[in-house]
Amino acid sequence: MQAREFKALPDQPAPVSTTGPIAWMKDNLFSSVFNIAVTVIITSALISILPGVLDWLIFSANWSGTSQADCVKDGACWVFIQAWSQQIFYGSYPDGEIWRVNLSLMLLAGVIALSFTLPARLRNKIAVPAYLLLPFVCLLFLDGSNIGLTPVSTDLWGGFSLNVLIAAASIIIAFPFGFLWALGRQSDMPFARSVSVTCIEFFRGTPILALFFMGSVMLPLFFPSDVTVDKLLRVWIILVLFMSSYMAEVFRSGFQAIPQGQYEAANSIGLGYWQKTLLIIFPQVIKIAMPNILATFVMVFKNTVFLLVIAVPEMLQVIMSALSNSNWLGGHAVEGYLFVGFIFWICCFSMSLLATSIEKKLDTSHQN
């Protein structure tokens, strides 16, 4: 018997009523009585609150001037931020030397941009060493004494640039440290394992504030009296250790998500331990752990404001001392804290966007 020919039916477009903005609104905003109620309540709340907020923030706000006396309108007094902007961003870093802070920030931005634009082949060879060198190059420039610039004591470093730079420097060093601790934690060697577990559990189980106090008050007791370790350096070390312990756990969750078959395939090809770890496991761990890696970055970045408890003049500390300045006693706390929140939010949100783009770049699981 002759077989009949099988012909697949052609694809047809979906019915119009299930696509487009009207259908979307029907599905998502007005699908049930409860949904309609929620939509109406939230919309009316926004309508009643937003105009007042926007008016205070923008339309009736005081945008120009130099002193408190210039804040005559009802709205926010942004003059306060303007007047203190240099301290807010650079602390007490000397006027003529601020280019060194800007250079450091530009180097940081440059290396990040480099790691996103370089082709994969060069990325490992150029961007990775660039990242690892960055904290030390910035340190040389900011301190200045070793490269023939005017020495600037770390007491004068401060403001938002300090939050950014110390967070970046901690993240960069904590990344490989955390990875090593995570490897150690799942190692077969009892010594490597117990050292890693102890470090991870100690630094993860201790509040960051307690660690800062320990670093600034207790650590010097252990050094000989003629040796002084700079306060900022101690803070950096503590942030690195604290963050490494979190990164180690983030990496460990990534390790556990890698199927056993990946290790077996790598073994059967004959790859050695480090080849297997760096070529096969690490790239997949990074991809899986990306959301948690970002969460840890954001956490450390935000935790830099805690430096104020040991009198490091980071951004929030500067705002607080400005608020108690005798020329600005008009109660600008709302503006000050809103501004701090806004700046941190901008930074963390851009980190989120960056991380999302990395995730997309790393995603090779797409089906046909």
Add this chain to the structure above:
Amino acid sequence: MSVDKQSIECTNDKEIIVIKDMNKWYGNFHVLKDINLTVKKGERIVVCGPSGSGKSTMIRCINRLEEFQRGSLVVNDVEMIEDVKNIEAIRREVGMVFQHFNLFPHLTILENLTLGPIWVQKRPKEEAEAIAMKYLERVQIPDQALKYPGQLSGGQQQRVAIARSLCMSPQIMLFDEPTSALDPEMIKEVLDVMVELADEGMTMICVTHEMGFAKKVADRVIFMDAGEIVEENEPNEFFNNPQMDRTQLFLSQILEH
């Protein structure tokens, strides 16, 4: 076939895998019991048996994805001992294909294939890519070289996995249920590649339930149950005249459908 000591030197009769009294335990669970198996160069062996019989475990011991606790194993004149050098020497000679392909999802097909030649054999990238393309052509998917594993069908992925092993020019290929995770239409394309490989004289040990494949290419069929080799025979005898009742039961069950 009688083989005296001298003729071992002859390439075709060289004993390339010698397993003696191999025993393995998972904790207190005795998974492999007194396994004795000798494979000559160029021999094709099919291992079958119910699940949990230890067949996968046995072939995974050959390239040390599993350790055994008693007995000895010699692969290509290298004894399997703790020494990393020996383990690496053995793994270089033994290719393995897995049930779930285990391709590296973050690398392109071409990168999956060149990884071993570049990092283990230290070949220059151009040479490694030439080798990779040669084997991709052999498994008939050179046009997929720049895609990622996730974009390929199961059958294509398994053929890539075979090509990845071949790129290391192994003397022995181990197949651990290579078609068990595939759709019926894809099983054939993988088996075709394996038959071709067998025809070229590759030494193969294949754990599979594809009895058609066993009849077609195997020199010997091994039936395992409860961690032991129950019966071992050339395919015609094995299928038509099984000696043990356990083998008869197994065959009657899988050939029923």
